Amino acid sequence: MSVIYILLTISIIVAVVFFVAFIFAVKNGQFDDSYTPSVRMLFEDELVKEEPKKSKKPKD
Amino acid sequence: MEQSTCFHCGDQCDVNVINLQGKMFCCNGCKTVFEIFSENNLNCYYDLQASPGAIPKEIEGKYDFLSQKNIIAKLIEFDNGSTQIVNLYIPHIHCSSCIWILENLNKLNKSISLSLVDFGKKTVRVHYNSETSSLKDIVELLNSIGYEPYISLEDFSAGKKHISRTLIYKLGIAGFAFGNVMFLSFPEYFEVGEYWLEQYKPLFRWLMFAFSLPVVFYAAQDYFFSAYKGLKAKILNIDVPIALGIVVLFLRSTIDIMFDLGSGFFDSLTGLVFFLLLGKFFQQKTYSFLSFERDYKSYFPIAITKISKEGIEEPIQVYDINKGDRLLIRNEELIPVDGILINGKAKIDYSFVTGESETVSKLSGDKLFAGGKQTSGVIEMEALKTVEQSYLTQLWSNDVFSKVKEDSFTTLTNLISKRFTIYILSIAFLATLFWLVVDSSKVMNVFTSVLIIACPCAVALAAPFTLGNMLRIFGKKKFYLKNTTVIEQLAAINTIIFDKTGTITSNKKNTAMYEGQVLSESEEVLLKNTLRGSNHPLSRSLYELLKENDIISLDQFEEHLGQGIQGVHQHNSIKIGSATFVGTRESSVLNTVVHISANSAYKGKFTFYNSYRKGLSKLFNTLKKYYDLAILSGDNEGELGNLKKILPAKTKLLFNQKPNDKLEYIKYHQSEGAKILMIGDGLNDAGALAQSNVGIALSENVNVFSPACDAILDANQFQKLDAFMKASKSAVNIVKWSFVLSFMYNIIGLYFAVTGQLAPVIAAILMPLSSISVVVLTTVATNFIGKKLE
Numbered sequence: 089m090s091v092i093y094i095l096l097t098i099s100i101i102v103a104v105v106f107f108v109a110f111i112f113a114v115k116n117g118q119f120d121d122s123y124t125p126s127v128r129m130l131f132e133d134e135l136v137k138e139e140p141k142k143s144k145k146p147k148d
Numbered sequence: 149m150e151q152s153t154c155f156h157c158g159d160q161c162d163v164n165v166i167n168l169q170g171k172m173f174c175c176n177g178c179k180t181v182f183e184i185f186s187e188n189n190l191n192c193y194y195d196l197q198a199s200p201g202a203i204p205k206e207i208e209g210k211y212d213f214l215s216q217k218n219i220i221a222k223l224i225e226f227d228n229g230s231t232q233i234v235n236l237y238i239p240h241i242h243c244s245s246c247i248w249i250l251e252n253l254n255k256l257n258k259s260i261s262l263s264l265v266d267f268g269k270k271t272v273r274v275h276y277n278s279e280t281s282s283l284k285d286i287v288e289l290l291n292s293i294g295y296e297p298y299i300s301l302e303d304f305s306a307g308k309k310h311i312s313r314t315l316i317y318k319l320g321i322a323g324f325a326f327g328n329v330m331f332l333s334f335p336e337y338f339e340v341g342e343y344w345l346e347q348y349k350p351l352f353r354w355l356m357f358a359f360s361l362p363v364v365f366y367a368a369q370d371y372f373f374s375a376y377k378g379l380k381a382k383i384l385n386i387d388v389p390i391a392l393g394i395v396v397l398f399l400r401s402t403i404d405i406m407f408d409l410g411s412g413f414f415d416s417l418t419g420l421v422f423f424l425l426l427g428k429f430f431q432q433k434t435y436s437f438l439s440f441e442r443d444y445k446s447y448f449p450i451a452i453t454k455i456s457k458e459g460i461e462e463p464i465q466v467y468d469i470n471k472g473d474r475l476l477i478r479n480e481e482l483i484p485v486d487g488i489l490i491n492g493k494a495k496i497d498y499s500f501v502t503g504e505s506e507t508v509s510k511l512s513g514d515k516l517f518a519g520g521k522q523t524s525g526v527i528e529m530e531a532l533k534t535v536e537q538s539y540l541t542q543l544w545s546n547d548v549f550s551k552v553k554e555d556s557f558t559t560l561t562n563l564i565s566k567r568f569t570i571y572i573l574s575i576a577f578l579a580t581l582f583w584l585v586v587d588s589s590k591v592m593n594v595f596t597s598v599l600i601i602a603c604p605c606a607v608a609l610a611a612p613f614t615l616g617n618m619l620r621i622f623g624k625k626k627f628y629l630k631n632t633t634v635i636e637q638l639a640a641i642n643t644i645i646f647d648k649t650g651t652i653t654s655n656k657k658n659t660a661m662y663e664g665q666v667l668s669e670s671e672e673v674l675l676k677n678t679l680r681g682s683n684h685p686l687s688r689s690l691y692e693l694l695k696e697n698d699i700i701s702l703d704q705f706e707e708h709l710g711q712g713i714q715g716v717h718q719h720n721s722i723k724i725g726s727a728t729f730v731g732t733r734e735s736s737v738l739n740t741v742v743h744i745s746a747n748s749a750y751k752g753k754f755t756f757y758n759s760y761r762k763g764l765s766k767l768f769n770t771l772k773k774y775y776d777l778a779i780l781s782g783d784n785e786g787e788l789g790n791l792k793k794i795l796p797a798k799t800k801l802l803f804n805q806k807p808n809d810k811l812e813y814i815k816y817h818q819s820e821g822a823k824i825l826m827i828g829d830g831l832n833d834a835g836a837l838a839q840s841n842v843g844i845a846l847s848e849n850v851n852v853f854s855p856a857c858d859a860i861l862d863a864n865q866f867q868k869l870d871a872f873m874k875a876s877k878s879a880v881n882i883v884k885w886s887f888v889l890s891f892m893y894n895i896i897g898l899y900f901a902v903t904g905q906l907a908p909v910i911a912a913i914l915m916p917l918s919s920i921s922v923v924v925l926t927t928v929a930t931n932f933i934g935k936k937l938e
Binding site for chain 2: 100
């Protein structure tokens with residue numbers, strides 16, 4: 089069997105994997121709100137800053 | 149007067165400043181929210197954005213209905229016994245601080261496991277434990293921090309909304325197939341005739357065929373349906389030649405590879421569908437936080453308090469109100485049905501219905517109309533009708549509200565495509581006839597080639613990209629359109645009709661004239677200081693109008709609800725308020741008046757005038773060159789003289805117009821061929837907005853509610869109306885120029901097709917090239933126009 093069949097199969101499988109990933113992403117609603125996540129990811133730091141403060145309080 | 153702004157809400161605090169930890173607050177509400185946040189280590193809220201908050205409203209008892217099981221069941225999205233999920237609309241969401249605080253709700257209430265904000269839709273989805281908390285707790289918590297959710301009758305009757313994602317799926321499939329087909333067809337573009345290539349040709353071609361199947365049968369579905377619908381209605385819309393092109397492309401390509409005649413046009417086919425869907429996607433921009441389809445349901449509460457015969461208060465659904473029921477309306481609550489006031493002092497704000505901001509006082513026995521909002525204290529009323537039969541809600545039974553406006557409007561694209569389709573078909577037949585005589589072996593080739601190359605991809609893309617981009621530019625300038633068709637309709641307008649109150653006047657009344665005896669200096673000081681203590685809207689605006697005076701502390705201050713205020717300092721006393729309160733008989737029917745008496749002697753009155761929006765006169769003078777102008781007002785003629793002074797002489801002025809009169813007026817002029825743009829604000833304009841060719845709702849705050857319309861314009865942008873109209877016209881011109889450009893590509897393509905030389909590679913170059921150049925042209929041109937809007 090020619091190597092072309094293997095290469096074609098691999099390339100199409102890879103393409104289909106990404107395609108299926110896309111379909112699932114849409115299905116899970118990842119494309120419904122394209123703005124809030126961009127803001128949300130910037131909050132992470134402030135939240136971490138807060139955790140130690142909170143855990144200190146009960147000890148005091 | 150010290151000018152300081154509240155740390156929490158950013159409002160100016162002029163009367164009672166509250167100091168806490170070196171920060172200033174305008175009221176106790178704001179201070180309380182700040183305290184809640186600092187107790188829970190949520191001070192970051194104020195770091196992300198300066199004064200992001202809102203003053204929490206008093207809601208005692210307002211959400212009692214949320215403890216009723218059947219109402220909860222309608223509102224929540226998910227319930228498994230212990231966990232409930234609810235999606236709440238919060239109009240105040242406006243900045244990153246809002247997202248941050250709402251997503252950290254679990255720090256304020258332990259039962260909340262997760263809260264997620266959708267900024268675009270201004271909603272928050274809250275997951276909470278229903279055993280330790282309830283929907284009412286969640287809503288009250290949100291309210292206590294200034295994020296009052298808006299729960300209306302619409303949420304109750306609409307049920308679960310279904311989100312349609314089909315276009316994204318289709319776009320994904322078409323893009324996926326387009327990329328893969330491109331990649332598979334690439335070797336054959338060069339046709340070197342190699343042994344290696346020859347051997348695997350069929351495999352490559354059948355793979356391309358396989359990839360094109362979902363594109364033709366799924367992604368391109370809408371074009372077939374739309375073409376079929378068009379043909380059925382005997383209209384040659386743009387989708388007819390597109391559908392024809394897709395079918396011919398697919399059949400010709402399949403036959404080509406079946407009989408080994410060529411490599412087929414699968415690349416062009418998938419590319420075409422992909423580009424077309426991209427255009428659709430681009431056009432589909434919607435302002436999800438605005439609603440253009442509102443009727444009374446989005447204004448009305450879900451439940452109201454009913455007083456049973458035994459005197460027990462219980463919340464009941466608005467739809468369950470029967471004639472004769474006794475209802476309790478609290479402060480800030482909306483009257484859901486027509487009825488009679490039984491007891492309590494009613495001050496009703498009918499601004500939802502009439503656009504008039506002045507409150508109306510009613511005495512027991514007076515009739516109350518649905519849609520009014522009670523603004524002082526608690527009242528009891530008896531229902532005379534059910535919700536659907538009330539005066540206001542009946543307006544919605546008019547058939548304008550069930551008609552779909554777009555259907556009656558032929559877009560430029562469809563206008564062109566009618567001729568275009570006929571021309572293309574005749575060229576195809578003529579070329580076929582020619583080749584029948586000259587060389588009959590080429591007949592099928594030429595006929596299909598013409599239909600393939602003439603497929604109006606670029607034509608179909610011109611309008612979506614131009615108008616879609618224009619829609620976005622308008623949106624940035626706070627002019628929100630329902631869809632792209634509105635731009636085309638705006639360009640065709642020849643008559644503009646304005647509502648008066650709230651549209652050409654601003655809602656704040658800030659000009660007042662004094663008539664009567666001149667006030668002495670000590671009286672002026674007393675007047676100003678007495679007004680200072682009152683929170684009545686008229687006192688507030690009069691206070692701001694008067695020149696500054698020393699601050700003195702009054703010996704006595706009394707506020708008589710619905711009548712006026714009284715202040716005493718040393719041995720001077722002053723009374724400010726209605727004619728009867730002050731003790732004069734004189735009263736004005738047409739204008740809003742505040743009377744004043746000092747030491748029991750009548751002094752004079754302040755008459756308030758509507759203040760017109762900035763740039764009104766200039767706007768009218770610019771518009772009158774191109775459009776017929778008219779003003780339809782629900783008000784009396786009190787302002788006639790003033791308006792005549794400001795506006796161009798040709799402007800028609802009509803007063804005392806009921807909602808239905810406005811609608812009929814527009815209908816009449818439309819029957820005479822006028823294309824009417826209606827600009828209004830209140831629910832009383834709803835009929836007129838629906839009847840007009842384009843209805844624009846003017847809104848002081850786009851997040852609060854406006855009637856059903858085609859576009860929402862921020863009131864601060866009102867003076868730019870002529871610029872928007874001009875830009876719409878230019879946008880339509882751009883569409884026309886893009887048509888010219890794409891026809892040029894078509895002529896080049898047709899040359900290859902008619903002479904029988906159309907190779908797949910030419911089609912594969914021409915089609916994307918024409919589409920991309922049209923997209924580039926339209927985007928650059930619309931951005932240029934957008935720049936001029938500054």
